[in-house]
Amino acid sequence: MVVASHARNFGEHNAVMTGLRHARGRWVVTMDDDGQNPPSEVPKLLAAAQSGGHDVVFGDYSAAKEHAAWRNWGSRFTNAVAGWLLDKPRGLYLSSFRCLSRFIVDEIVRYEGPYPYIDGLILQSTRAVTAIRVAHKVRAQGESGYNLRRLVRLWLNMFTSFSVAPLRAATVLGLALSVLGVLGVAGVGYLYLVGAGPAFGWGSLMSALLVFSGAQLVMLGVIGEYLGRAYLTANRRPQSVVREVWRGGKA
DSSP states (O other), X not given: OEEEEESSOOOHHHHHHHHHHHOOXXXXXXXXXXXXXXXXXXXXXXHHXXXXXXSEEEEEOGGGOXXXXXXHHHHHHHXXXXXXXXXXXXXXXXXXXXXXXXXXXXXXXXXOOSSOOHHXXXXXXXXXXXXXXXXXXXXXXXXXXXXXXXXXXXXXXXXXXXOSHHHHHHHHHHHHHHHXXXXXXXXXXXXXXXXXXXXXXXXXXXXXXXXHHHHHHHHHHHHHHHXXXXXXXXXTOOSOOEEEEEEOSOO
């Protein structure tokens, strides 16, 4: 058994990366520590991985999740966006309850950036993945550490660390708003000619200002997020800081 103590909390995925670096088995299972992932389901994941030749088998409990409604909505949103950003196989359910082969674990832990997203690392390394139905229980005690702010941070990791799709979306949005601005100016010009609108100068100026300013702010925000993460990565912001590691006993 190995226990790693972090000096501070860098988030779930950073902690999982530490665990994967210390795992030595041919197969590794990641699971939550709140009792919602029953250990009795682990053999099912392992059997599916070994018999099917898969690198990763996810536990699919989407049909009977014991989470709050907003958490379930957030999970569905994450899976839907992952299909677009990460080229996730259609119908595959991503969860933190998964069985990984030694090959894929070794590939994942090569990532040293400060913003890991485990599922993104998996999907950029292999397509030999599947999901099987598993049970999901009510949380044994305490409350989840995932609040809305941490979920948004997780989404940003997925958005900006493993895809340039947001930059492309910003470009498309900018073009769409530019077209909208042209149409707005044309509409104001038409109203001016028929005498049914405000002064042409004021209307055209407001239309152009609102549309183009909004587009610029959106694109600057997306670009700024990428630049900020690149800056922190270049300055070697730690992925995690392990204070102590205890080894002993049998797993």
